[in-house]
Amino acid sequence: xxxxxxxxxxxxxxxxxxxxxxxxxxxxxxxxxxxxxxxxxxxxxxxxxxxxxxxxxxxxxxxxxxxxxxxxxxxxxxxxxxxxxxxxxx
Amino acid sequence: xxxxxxxxxxxxxxxxxxxxxxxxxxxxxxxxxxxxxxxxxxxxxxxxxxxxxxxxxxxxxxxxxxxxxxxxxxxxxxxxxxxxxxxxxxxxxxxxxxxxxxxxxxxxxxxxxxxxxxxxxxxxxxxxxxxxxxxxxxxxxxxxxxxxxx
Numbered sequence: 001x002x003x004x005x006x007x008x009x010x011x012x013x014x015x016x017x018x019x020x021x022x023x024x025x026x027x028x029x030x031x032x033x034x035x036x037x038x039x040x041x042x043x044x045x046x047x048x049x050x051x052x053x054x055x056x057x058x059x060x061x062x063x064x065x066x067x068x069x070x071x072x073x074x075x076x077x078x079x080x081x082x083x084x085x086x087x088x089x090x
Numbered sequence: 091x092x093x094x095x096x097x098x099x100x101x102x103x104x105x106x107x108x109x110x111x112x113x114x115x116x117x118x119x120x121x122x123x124x125x126x127x128x129x130x131x132x133x134x135x136x137x138x139x140x141x142x143x144x145x146x147x148x149x150x151x152x153x154x155x156x157x158x159x160x161x162x163x164x165x166x167x168x169x170x171x172x173x174x175x176x177x178x179x180x181x182x183x184x185x186x187x188x189x190x191x192x193x194x195x196x197x198x199x200x201x202x203x204x205x206x207x208x209x210x211x212x213x214x215x216x217x218x219x220x221x222x223x224x225x226x227x228x229x230x231x232x233x234x235x236x237x238x239x240x
Contacts, residue, residue: 007145008141008142008146009138009158010158010198011156011195011198011202012154012156012201012205013145015201016205016209018202019202019205019209020209020213023209036202038158056182057143058142073184074148075149076149076152076212076213076218077149077215078213
């Protein structure tokens with residue numbers, strides 16, 4: 001499984017999401033590759049992704065995708081991340 | 091995984107900012123003062139918000155100001171600004187902002203090490219308010235250094 005975290009620069013905030021998503025996945029006992037990327041490269045990087053984690057600001061720019069686009073409000077709240085990832089992954 | 095050392099000049103306590111641009115600019119100036127970025131990096135951090143919106147407000151009360159690695163970055167660095175009066179960034183859930191973290195990285199990998207350490211410190215939900223209310227630079231360092239123990 002592949003999860004992509006998206007922000008404006010592909011570092012910084014998407015990096016926080018990547019780090020915390022990896023922690024949550026480990027806690028849930030799930031295996032996935034998590035990649036941080038910038039919004040400009042989302043079409044390429046997320047082409048084979050199952051889940052995209054991002055902020056509300058980027059949903060429109062991400063556009064049409066086969067991945068589940070999951071909006072995270074508090075990047076430091078691993079409970080929110082865990083809850084939303086579990087729903088997205090099913 | 092440790093944070094870059096926080097010099098005195100990288101920590102600005104109880105700053106006064108009229109709006110989000112000024113708040114981000116103060117965080118950028120602290121990166122410039124500590125020798126980690128040029129003023130162009132500050133402009134780039136502001137442009138990220140102008141281009142993409144207030145997504146840098148990644149948690150209630152906290153903005154993570156940053157831009158891409160590039161010529162405007164001289165070393166891996168972090169700045170911490172606490173605001174005397176909270177500032178609205180226009181974020182739907184996480185306004186108003188009381189703490190602005192400025193982040194500069196020479197390469198994407200360096201950013202990732204620093205953000206992992208930031209996550210260690212701020213995944214504790216009390217940490218943002220504790221930094222916002224910190225009376226001294228030492229108190230700010232003590233909260234952020236908790237990342238080293240996680």
